[in-house]
Amino acid sequence: MRDKTPTPAAESDFPVKAGKPARRALIAAGYHQLADLTQASDKELLALHGVGPKAIRILREALAEKGLSFKE
Structure with a gap:
């Protein structure tokens, strides 16, 4: 039986449309939320x-929908 605990990717608020490889890369680099x-x-x-x-x-x-942006 598979463990039902959420994975780190499931805890992020990154858009699904960004793609799994991108979301995984961001999480691996320490970014877990859009605000990060x-x-x-x-x-x-x-x-x-x-x-x-x-x-x-x-x-x-x-980010723009939340009034945020990337660092300049």
Whole structure:
């Protein structure tokens, strides 16, 4: 029987549309919530394996909906 405890990815509020590889890369790098991404620039996040331009666009839109943005 599979353990039903939530995985770290399930605890994040990253948009599903960003893709699993991007969400996993962000969590592995220590970012667990959208608000955490305000501490990084889009260029820093693009350097993570699994995070591409599409994920950045989706994350930027999600941040903007909350009145947040990437670090300049």
